[in-house]
Amino acid sequence: MKVAVLQLSAQGMSSIKLYNYIRIAHKKDIKVLLLGEYILNPFFKELQTLSISMIKEQALHQTKVLKELASTYKITIIAPIILVKKKKIYKTIGKFSPSSTSYYEQQILINYNHWNEENYFANEKKALQSPLVFKIDGFKFALMNGFELHFDELFTQLKTKNVDCILVPSVSTFESYERWKTLILSRAFTHNCFILRANRIGEYTDKNFTWKFYGDSLLASPNGELLSHLGNKEELLIVDMKHSDVIKARKSWAFKEILNKRQ
Numbered sequence: 344m345k346v347a348v349l350q351l352s353a354q355g356m357s358s359i360k361l362y363n364y365i366r367i368a369h370k371k372d373i374k375v376l377l378l379g380e381y382i383l384n385p386f387f388k389e390l391q392t393l394s395i396s397m398i399k400e401q402a403l404h405q406t407k408v409l410k411e412l413a414s415t416y417k418i419t420i421i422a423p424i425i426l427v428k429k430k431k432i433y434k435t436i437g438k439f440s441p442s443s444t445s446y447y448e449q450q451i452l453i454n455y456n457h458w459n460e461e462n463y464f465a466n467e468k469k470a471l472q473s474p475l476v477f478k479i480d481g482f483k484f485a486l487m488n489g490f491e492l493h494f495d496e497l498f499t500q501l502k503t504k505n506v507d508c509i510l511v512p513s514v515s516t517f518e519s520y521e522r523w524k525t526l527i528l529s530r531a532f533t534h535n536c537f538i539l540r541a542n543r544i545g546e547y548t549d550k551n552f553t554w555k556f557y558g559d560s561l562l563a564s565p566n567g568e569l570l571s572h573l574g575n576k577e578e579l580l581i582v583d584m585k586h587s588d589v590i591k592a593r594k595s596w597a598f599k600e601i602l603n604k605r606q
Contacts, residue, residue, distance in 0.1 A: 352545030380514035489513025532567025565592035
């Protein structure tokens with residue numbers, strides 16, 4: 344399964360780079376293209392200064408572009424996107440396939456004093472459900488937002504899904520790359536699946552902080568190994584994942600079998 348991560352800074356209303364990179368991905372026979380958070384929309388702190396009508400206009404434009412690209416180039420695009428419904432703002436991950444579009448509404452949002460998405464977005468607070476799961480050519484994917492990767496409960500929701508790869512768009516900053524790398528590799532190992540993480544680049548400055556987004560998009564193996572990663576520049580990462588590698592790791596470590604004996 345050939346998948347790519349497009350590591351970019353915020354693009355605003357411009358779609359030129361997206362068009363160019365998707366043409367490249369199409370020529371490379373990429374089936375899935377993953378984008379990081381706040382690439383199609385301004386960063387969270389900037390969103391707070393915009394009107395709802397402006398956010399809605401941008402969302403409608405980006406959604407139209409992504410649907411057209413997915414259909415034209417026969418590729419599934421996974422892209423975090425901000426949606427406006429009934430004058431309320433929602434943080435989602437869009438799955439734009441050649442024939443259909445669906446959205447995963449982020450279930451757990453960051454809620455710290457300096458970065459409180461939970462208070463800003465209208466995402467419903469309710470009992471956790473399984474992240475969005477879908478299959479392409481027999482290869483099974485799940486979508487999970489970067490912040491959600493911290494919570495065991497969401498992985499519990501996935502334990503019976505036999506997912507081959509978790510796609511994780513993120514917007515990590517503040518020199519946290521070593522901690523994130525450790526978390527991703529650990530999750531990939533304990534759940535014996537690939538984890539493909541897309542992180543954005545660029546920076547945003549307000550009166551208190553400079554938010555430097557450092558990239559480091561990466562692929563972790565079902566054995567918890569770092570297979571490939573990017574630096575802090577604009578780049579396209581192409582990876583080839585095999586379902587057989589997932590099966591081998593699960594047979595070798597037998598974590599699920601150990602638990603099943605105790606149920």
